[in-house]
Amino acid sequence: MRNLTHLKINERGTIKGFTDEVLSVKLMEMGCLPGTEVSLELIAPLGDPIAISVAGYQLSLRKQEASSILIEEA
Numbered sequence: 001m002r003n004l005t006h007l008k009i010n011e012r013g014t015i016k017g018f019t020d021e022v023l024s025v026k027l028m029e030m031g032c033l034p035g036t037e038v039s040l041e042l043i044a045p046l047g048d049p050i051a052i053s054v055a056g057y058q059l060s061l062r063k064q065e066a067s068s069i070l071i072e073e074a
Helices: 021-029
Strands: 012-018 037-043 050-054 057-061 069-073
Touching: 012 021
Parallel strands: none
Antiparallel strands: 012 037, 012 069, 037 050, 050 057
């Protein structure tokens, strides 16, 4: 499994879990639930933050937050 930061723009993946238990609660409250499909939409010019599409909306995350989301590519 890879983390969300390994996706390229417009690539999709399915959330499988998290590496940070404390941060996972915050991410799940924002719609990043295991089994949910996500896609990488935008990357800031300096690489941080990134924007993902999840649960029908765009969500901006710091690279550190995104790296704690484990995904399986679709």
